[in-house]
Amino acid sequence: MLSKLLKQHTGPLTADLVLEPGHFGLGKVPKRLIPASTVTSICGYCATGCQLKLHLDEHGRAINLTPQAGYPVNLGMACPKGWQALDPLDSPDRATTPLLRNEAGEKVPVGWAEAMEAFVTRFKDIKEKHGRESVAFLSTGQIPFEEMAFLGCLFKFGMGFIHGDANTRQCMATAATAYKQSFGFDAPPYSYADFEESDVIVLVGSNLCIAHPILWQRVMRNQRNPKIIVIDPRATETAQAATQHVNLKPKGDLALLYALAHCIVRDGRTDAESIRRTEGYDDFVAFLLDYSPAAVSDRTGLSVEEIEALARTVSEPGKRVSWWWTMGVNQSYEGVRAAQAMINLALITGNIGKPGTGANSITGQCNAMGSRLFSNTTSMVGGHEFAYEDHREKVATGLGIPLENIPSDSSLAYDQILAAAEEGKIKGLWIVATNPFHSWIDSGRLAAMREKLEFIVVQDMFHTTESALAADLVLPSAAWGEKDGCFINSERRIGTLKKVREAPGVALSDFRIFRLIARAWGCDELFGQWTDPEAAFRLLRDLTKDRPCDITGLEGYEMIDRLGGAQWPYPAANPPVDQERRLFEDGNYYTPSGKAKLLFSPPAELPENTDSAYPFMLLTGRGTSSQWHTQSRTAKSDILRKLYPQDAYIEIHPADAARLRLKENDMVTVRSRRGEMQASVYIAPTVQPGQLFLPMHYPEVNRLTHSSFDPHSRQPNYKACAVALAKS
Known part of the structure; x- marks a missing residue:
């Protein structure tokens, strides 16, 4: 184009x-x-x-x-x-003024003063009647980390509530948990330059061509003639462009990764020095005895010969091997262990801390990494923990907040917040820049949950999202391009975003809305230093001192721009000189022992398998590079809408289509035990027989998905559930 x-x-x-x-x-x-x-x-x-x-x-x-x-x-x-x-900024359905639901059930325009009175009166009333755990917020990886931090600190330290989580839980909680458990801190170890330095690039559950096309271009810049291996049940665009497609069964990834480790250990293709920098190796070796290629062949759908050959490829002496994953691993009922299985492979073969190596999670949302470090949800701002007294004291001192205002208990996770709302324990919900009434797993449950809630506030740039339509109060917020702040990307790089236009109507940046709320709530004296996003940046920067994510060497936004963005860590005591850096080059990790932990457990059974009533396994994922999440922004662009199908479609294998007598573009009903939807047929061998694929962006898709969660990360399992298919 x-x-x-x-x-x-x-x-x-x-x-x-x-x-x-x-x-x-x-x-x-x-x-x-x-x-x-x-x-x-x-x-x-x-x-x-x-x-x-x-x-x-x-x-x-x-x-x-x-x-x-x-x-x-x-x-x-x-x-x-x-x-x-820039296209979504001029959309006619921008939220331009606060909207408040009246006694007749209609949302009517009000001024900010009336909106703040309703916000404070309703939430304070709920708190007085039901306690500090009766109101929760759900936030996002889409706003700058200065705003995220302000929200979390205001809600917990100023307003006195406990529970809040971000929709980063839907995309990156698995990676964050895996890194924290294995390395002692949520620390993606790589630089994008590693795409260009690898001899073997292994992409697991990652359709890089569609989901992260610029990163695929970085792969294409690799001059080392790399082997590009895609492990995925579906022949995605990336799988078709790769050197090798490993066409495994859905959720056979963990068993396969253990079998690869089995072969590597059995054949002695390990790195002794790297293993010395780990804990649990002997137990891991004993565990792997049960995961020979023959033992996992049926579960993975791969032959013994295929598994053995792949094991040799990913452990060839002298070759730089990098492992990369995204939502196909993260959005799983056992995603943490699958991510750690890749971490284990990198550790035992010495493929970490060196150019072209690593066990590397590719992040979803623009500021999910910022959310992980600064949202003040299940962990505390600056990479701290609510449970540690010295962390609470440091944050209290740094922010000028009374220590007694900082809770020692962390929040419920996203799914637990919604479950508590279903049970009537949470009565009020504040949703900021996210759209759970579309995006949450088994989304039909949210309509019933809505009836249990006394007051819902949605703070968004549009008044037409599914969540905004369900709200009692809509607060109009500025969008990207209408405010300042910082994002942190997948490779830990901090970059600035700029205000280049005014928000429409009386819409305000989320930062200014939080200042209004602090004043209306009566806790604004606690946030006197939060005068603007860059002032907040400096507060948060100083909190990171002596943490793995230390960025105390960054003076401010101008310096970040001058550096071409800055990867953390960037400590004042020893500022780095390289523009692109990877972690663990010295073999030291963030655990108490300084060693990485090899973590593992047996693969679990699928939470919902196919049967005679629901004979197809449904996969979901990115549709095209022109679609994004719930399409609340991409659907506002005339050009982007021309680049993807307007209505939902479902991929089906030619053999299954012939058996069901389905033709291209036939309308079918897709039904799970939770709901159903209509879609047009797209016949393609990209899926295996017995499997179907739906792009995740259409609102009906999550009526079908199964409410199961990773026990470590609480991340939803969007990727595999049983469905039936019938011609409409």
Whole structure:
């Protein structure tokens, strides 16, 4: 699309070339405007963390954008969502004024004063009647970490509540938990440069071409002629482009990873020095005796020969092997152990802390890493723990908060908050920049839960999301491009986002909304230092001192921009000099012993298997690179809507379609034990017989999914449930 556009332009591609607003990709010729000023900003979609150059008119308003050539993440590239990032800002369904449900059940416009009175009166009344555990918030990985931290600190330290979680629980809790347990801290060890330095790249449950297309381009820049191995039940776009597709059964990943370790240990293809930097190796070796290729062949759907060959490939002496995973692993009932099985493989073969190696989680949302460190939900701001007295004292001192305001108990997880609401224990819910009435697993349950809640507040840029429609009070918030702050991407790189236009109507940044709430609640004196996002950044920066995520060496936003983003750690005492860095190069980890832990447990059975009534296994995942989550933003772009099917479709294997006498584009009913939906048939051998695939973005999909969770991370199992299929 870009190449076609540029061929129509005969002049030089200079820095002041901008594209005519709103027409990228539709055959319009680039238009040279009066030389415009520019600012840079990190994209607000996924956690790749691309930097965009925003082109401003003479009034300082963004009129278009181009990817930033020199930024070490995207190197001048952007995916379709990034190119169209400004489109949703002008959507006619923007929330422009607070909306409050009246006695007749209608939401009517009100001013901020009335909105704040309703917010405070209703939540204080619930707290007085039912206690401090009766109200919860659900937040996001989509807002800057300064705003996330303000929300968590305000809610817990100022308003005096306990329970809050972020929708990072839906995408990255598994990786965070796996790293914390294995390494002693939530620490993705890699740099994107490792994509270009590997000899063997193993992608597990990761459709990189679609979900993170810029990272796939980093793979394509690799000059080492790498073997690219995709382990996935479905022949995804990435699997089709790879060197090898390992076509395993759904949720056969953990058994397969144990079998690979079995072969590597059995054949002595291990790294003794790396193993010396681990705990639990002897127990791990004993555990692996039960996971020979023959023992797992049926569970994985792979032959003994296939497993043996793969084991040799991922442990070849002298080769740099990197393991990468995303939602196909994370969104699982045993995702933590699967992630740790890859960590174990990296540790026992010495593939960690070196160029082109690592056990590397690829993050979903733009600021999920920031949420993990600063949301103040199940862990405390700055990578601290609520349970540790010295951590509470440090945070209290750093923020100027009375120690008695900081609870020692952490929050319920996302699913536990919603379960408590279903049981009537939680009476009030504050939803910030996320859409659980669409995205939560087995979403039909939320309609019943809604009846149990006395008051729901939704703070969002749109008043039309499924969650906003269910709200009693809608607070209109500014979007990406309308506020300042920082995101942290998958490789731990902190980057800044910039305000390049005003929010519509009386909508405010989430940061300013939190300031209003603090004043209305009567706790604003606790947050006097939180004057603006950069002031909050400095408070949070100082809290990280002596933590693995120490960023005390970063003076402020200007320095971050000047550095081309900054990977943590960036301590003041010993600031790094390299722009791209990996962790554990010295073999030291963040555990008390300084050694990594080898963690494992037997694979569990599928929470819901197929049977005669529900004979198909349903898989879900990303549909196209132009779709994002619940489509609350991508659906607002005329261009992005042209790049994906408007209505839900389901992939079915040709043999199954023939058996059911289904033709392309036939309408079918997909039914699980929880709900049903309509979809059109797409016949393709991308799925195996007996399996179906639905893109996750359509609101009906999560009526089908199964409420099962990883016991360690509490992350939902979106990826496998039993369904039936019938022609409509």
